[in-house]
Amino acid sequence: xxxxxxxxxxxxxLLGLAAHGWLARDFEPLAVAATVLLADLLGGALARWCxxxxxxxxxxQQALLAAVSFSLLFVQRVAIQGTLDIEGMDWxxxxxxxVAVSTPVVGVALGLKYALAAWVVMGxxxxxxxxxxxxxxxxxxxxxxxxxxxxxxxxxxxxxxxFWTGLRTLGDLPFALLYAACxxxxxxxxxxVHAQRASEPALVPTRGVAPPC
Numbered sequence: 001x002x003x004x005x006x007x008x009x010x011x012x013x014l015l016g017l018a019a020h021g022w023l024a025r026d027f028e029p030l031a032v033a034a035t036v037l038l039a040d041l042l043g044g045a046l047a048r049w050c051x052x053x054x055x056x057x058x059x060x061q062q063a064l065l066a067a068v069s070f071s072l073l074f075v076q077r078v079a080i081q082g083t084l085d086i087e088g089m090d091w092x093x094x095x096x097x098x099v100a101v102s103t104p105v106v107g108v109a110l111g112l113k114y115a116l117a118a119w120v121v122m123g124x125x126x127x128x129x130x131x132x133x134x135x136x137x138x139x140x141x142x143x144x145x146x147x148x149x150x151x152x153x154x155x156x157x158x159x160x161x162x163f164w165t166g167l168r169t170l171g172d173l174p175f176a177l178l179y180a181a182c183x184x185x186x187x188x189x190x191x192x193v194h195a196q197r198a199s200e201p202a203l204v205p206t207r208g209v210a211p212p213c
Contacts, residue, residue, distance in 0.1 A: 016120035023113040024080075025090055031079035032117045036124045039072050043128035056133055065133070066140025069125060073118050073141075073179050080117060086171035111178055118182045131194045138187035145180035152176055 013036065021029045046065075050056065056065065081088040094109030095101040122141075126134045152173045160166045 013120060013124060016116060016123065020113060020116040020120065023093055023109055023116075027082075028080050028090075032076065032120065035072060035076040035079060035117075035121050038075075039121045039125040040127075042068060042072075043125040047128035062133075062136050062140060065137050066144055069122060069137055069141050070144045072121050072125065076117055076121055077114065077175055080114065084168065084171060086167065114175065114178055115182050118179060119186065122182075122186060126190075131190070134190055135187065135194075138183055138190060141183035142180060142187060145176055145183055149173070149176040149180055 017029065017032060017036070020032055024032070046056070056062065078084060089110060090113070091106060092101075093106050093113060095106065126137065129137070152169050156166065156169045156173070160169065
């Protein structure tokens with residue numbers, strides 16, 4: 001977070017990947033790295049379009065950006081989990097080979113692992129964008145994941161008696177809640193960072209040029 005606030009983009013991404021790798025299974029860092037690379041390429045392409053004068057200020061364009069961020073997180077979650085079903089989750093997360101590990105420890109570690117991966121991939125995408133677009137994208141992400149949470153709850157309420165529907169819904173619901181919370185925290189964090197930069201610009205060292213978007 002400190003590296004990101006100081007616009008040390010490379011350091012922030014590497015530290016985020018390292019923190020995630022501490023809790024990850026052997027194949028998961030490759031999945032996260034692939035989605036981060038994809039997010040970086042998409043963000044870079046968007047920045048180049050903005051540099052050519054393409055606007056991303058209209059509601060449809062902002063909705064499309066929010067949908068892209070939604071898709072990045074969904075693809076990343078499937079890549080980490082290896083499947084859409086709940087049994088693909090790492091139920092030994094943070095156990096490090098130990099057998100007698102409490103369920104709350106595993107649960108918190110799982111949430112932290114997916115949250116770290118989400119923030120890293122969103123950071124790679126948003127690093128190419130300006131503050132206004134970034135805030136709008138976080139707001140859109142909060143809205144999309146909140147809507148998905150409501151839809152999943154409604155599905156569970158009206159069709160939860162179906163075994164496969166209930167199983168799939170229970171597998172998706174925790175991630176909708178988690179990503180809604182991650183998006184809300186990301187929105188809050190970026191607002192605080194931009195407010196601090198605006199009030200004390202001389203005290204915050206920065207590198208590079210301002211994003212074109």
